[in-house]
Amino acid sequence: MTTAPARDTGRAGAGPARVDLLFEPDGRRVRVPAGVTVFDAASWNGIAIDSTCGGHGTCKKCKVRMLDGAAAPSALDIRAYSPGELRDGWRLACRTLAAGDARIEVPPLVTRPKAATVGVGRQVILRPAVQKRYLELAEPSLADQRSDLERVLDALDDLELRADLHAARVVGRVLRAADYQVTAVIADDVLIDVQPGDTTGRIYGIAFDLGTTTVVATLLDLSTGTPAAVASSLNAQQPFGADVITRISATMMDPAALGRLTALAHETLASLAAEVCAAAGADPADVYEIALAGNATMTHIALGIDPEPLGVAPFILAARLLPEVLAADLGVAVHPRARAVVFPPFGAYVGGDITAGLLASGMDRDARVRLFIDIGTNCEIVLGNRDWLLATAAPAGPAFEGAAIRCGMRAADGAIEVVSMTPDGLELQVIGDAEPAGLCGSGLVDAVTGLVRLGLLDSSGRFVPEAGAAGLAPGLAGRLTTLGAERVFVLHWRGDPGDVPASVYLSQRDVRELQFAKAAIATGWRILLEEAGLAARDIQHVLLAGSFGSYLSPGNAIRLGLVPDIPVLRVVSAGNVAGEGAKMALLSVRERAAGLALLEEVRYVELSDRADFNDRFIDQLAFPG
Numbered sequence: 001m002t003t004a005p006a007r008d009t010g011r012a013g014a015g016p017a018r019v020d021l022l023f024e025p026d027g028r029r030v031r032v033p034a035g036v037t038v039f040d041a042a043s044w045n046g047i048a049i050d051s052t053c054g055g056h057g058t059c060k061k062c063k064v065r066m067l068d069g070a071a072a073p074s075a076l077d078i079r080a081y082s083p084g085e086l087r088d089g090w091r092l093a094c095r096t097l098a099a100g101d102a103r104i105e106v107p108p109l110v111t112r113p114k115a116a117t118v119g120v121g122r123q124v125i126l127r128p129a130v131q132k133r134y135l136e137l138a139e140p141s142l143a144d145q146r147s148d149l150e151r152v153l154d155a156l157d158d159l160e161l162r163a164d165l166h167a168a169r170v171v172g173r174v175l176r177a178a179d180y181q182v183t184a185v186i187a188d189d190v191l192i193d194v195q196p197g198d199t200t201g202r203i204y205g206i207a208f209d210l211g212t213t214t215v216v217a218t219l220l221d222l223s224t225g226t227p228a229a230v231a232s233s234l235n236a237q238q239p240f241g242a243d244v245i246t247r248i249s250a251t252m253m254d255p256a257a258l259g260r261l262t263a264l265a266h267e268t269l270a271s272l273a274a275e276v277c278a279a280a281g282a283d284p285a286d287v288y289e290i291a292l293a294g295n296a297t298m299t300h301i302a303l304g305i306d307p308e309p310l311g312v313a314p315f316i317l318a319a320r321l322l323p324e325v326l327a328a329d330l331g332v333a334v335h336p337r338a339r340a341v342v343f344p345p346f347g348a349y350v351g352g353d354i355t356a357g358l359l360a361s362g363m364d365r366d367a368r369v370r371l372f373i374d375i376g377t378n379c380e381i382v383l384g385n386r387d388w389l390l391a392t393a394a395p396a397g398p399a400f401e402g403a404a405i406r407c408g409m410r411a412a413d414g415a416i417e418v419v420s421m422t423p424d425g426l427e428l429q430v431i432g433d434a435e436p437a438g439l440c441g442s443g444l445v446d447a448v449t450g451l452v453r454l455g456l457l458d459s460s461g462r463f464v465p466e467a468g469a470a471g472l473a474p475g476l477a478g479r480l481t482t483l484g485a486e487r488v489f490v491l492h493w494r495g496d497p498g499d500v501p502a503s504v505y506l507s508q509r510d511v512r513e514l515q516f517a518k519a520a521i522a523t524g525w526r527i528l529l530e531e532a533g534l535a536a537r538d539i540q541h542v543l544l545a546g547s548f549g550s551y552l553s554p555g556n557a558i559r560l561g562l563v564p565d566i567p568v569l570r571v572v573s574a575g576n577v578a579g580e581g582a583k584m585a586l587l588s589v590r591e592r593a594a595g596l597a598l599l600e601e602v603r604y605v606e607l608s609d610r611a612d613f614n615d616r617f618i619d620q621l622a623f624p625g
């Protein structure tokens with residue numbers, strides 16, 4: 001095995017300074033960027049430090065002892081410890097920066113830090129950007145003439161806060177109406193609201209996975225990290241076309257289309273937000289942050305940014321690093337000061353949904369070499385581990401979504417989703433227990449895999465002659481027939497006996513479409529392997545992402561050559577990882593920062609300008625023998 005490439009930081013090797021921390025008594029050594037808090041360094045590496053506030057500096061439970069390298073105590077340390085304890089090196093981990101190498105003693109846990117399992121089985125210690133604090137304040141007097149706002153900010157002096165205009169507008173009325181018993185709402189370092197009474201139990205965020213076809217919203221209770229409600233709907237932009245190209249084209253042909261598409265995206269997000277809040281009995285005004293993960297085109301359009309540069313060579317983004325966005329800018333009617341965390345895209349064809357998916361998969365923290373494949377019309381592929389990550393996009397075409405397939409359809413009622421074949425016959429599973437009306441992507445893959453396995457399709461993807469079929473699969477040979485000049489295999493007979501056009505069948509051309517799609521994907525990951533100087537056997541884990549990835553059986557994916565031939569248990573369908581990444585960004589500012597840092601850590605490999613792409617693609621058309 002040759003050496004893997006160094007992680008491309010985009011700064012020619014000038015990465016951030018790192019420090020080594022040794023946590024006692026476990027003896028765990030971690031390496032983290034200088035300047036992160038000891039609390040974050042520990043929680044990021046799965047080392048639990050006591051806490052009930054999640055690192056916000058309010059519980060004073062995150063006690064650690066700096067065995068060497070103790071910095072000057074913070075103002076909060078001075079309140080939390082006696083002078084003797086401070087001399088002995090005791091500090092609050094969430095207020096102590098890892099400035100240099102250090103040895104740190106972590107006492108046994110007294111309380112369990114709040115954590116949530118999100119992403120691909122990841123444990124995330126709760127530390128949302130949004131927090132609420134209940135305050136009981138002294139009334140103003142002639143001896144205490146501080147302003148209303150100062151009164152609130154002084155009670156929060158462990159945080160360095162500024163107030164936004166909304167908070168300044170409401171604070172006076174709220175303080176008086178609520179007898180100076182109020183809740184401060186804080187987003188990062190900004191006081192965004194002051195509310196009457198104790199509202200600390202009501203604090204929510206909404207994570208959106210904005211897909212070209214489907215949009216999913218999850219309402220998260222940010223005080224517990226648990227999902228309170230989930231809802232999904234079709235993207236209301238559907239009438240403009242099924243894929244991103246048709247929607248970009250619409251904006252290029254009609255100047256009014258962008259506004260219309262943006263409004264439809266907002267409509268979809270707003271109605272899902274209303275639906276999840278209603279389902280959980282939550283007041284939308286108690287949603288203080290939303291997160292959105294989508295491909296580059298969907299993200300551009302939702303923000304009202306012209307997507308034209310994405311659709312024409314040389315395929316660039318109109319905007320990569322996005323300005324601060326509010327939920328209101330995306331048409332979502334929640335708290336008026338709620339911010340929106342929008343996952344930025346790597347490039348025109350590797351979008352924010354992939355940034356979010358990588359975060360959820362933890363690829364950037366794993367020592368194993370892993371392959372991440374998000375299968376769709378455009379297939380995004382990432383290879384790497386915690387030291388380096390390479391990404392590319394392969395044009396797989398619409399076969400996996402059932403389009404461009406003669407009897408293809410979306411995964412809806414009537415679609416054949418599972419096909420099990422033996423030489424004696426076949427069994428179908430149909431969505432909605434309806435009569436089969438067509439074939440969706442997973443059914444297509446099952447059917448082709450079954451036919452390859454039984455020998456009815458040879459490794460070049462051709463149907464074998466009818467005469468030979470009877471010997472290979474006596475119970476299926478009668479289904480192998482012709483429609484006009486084309487060979488077809490009938491999966492479900494409909495209409496009169498032998499009425500092929502009325503039936504659900506797989507044609508020779510359909511098999512070719514699938515071969516094109518799988519060849520594009522296999523070429524993509526093989527080129528990434530080559531760039532990394534690795535072989536397929538070096539891949540230790542494969543993650544199949546996206547809605548199609550979750551229906552695809554790992555065994556079939558290997559059999560077709562869509563993924564490397566590694567033990568089947570190491571190929572995992574990961575489901576909606578983009579939505580999971582969006583949830584993680586709401587639950588933990590650390591995870592959010594790690595997600596944004598990915599932008600600098602992934603090196604993009606362009607396939608379209610490679611002279612050898614076509615030859616490599618043709619090599620990958622055959623099914624493995």
Ligand code: FES
Binds near residue numbers: 060062
């Ligand atoms: S984690 Fe609560 S004060 Fe440090």
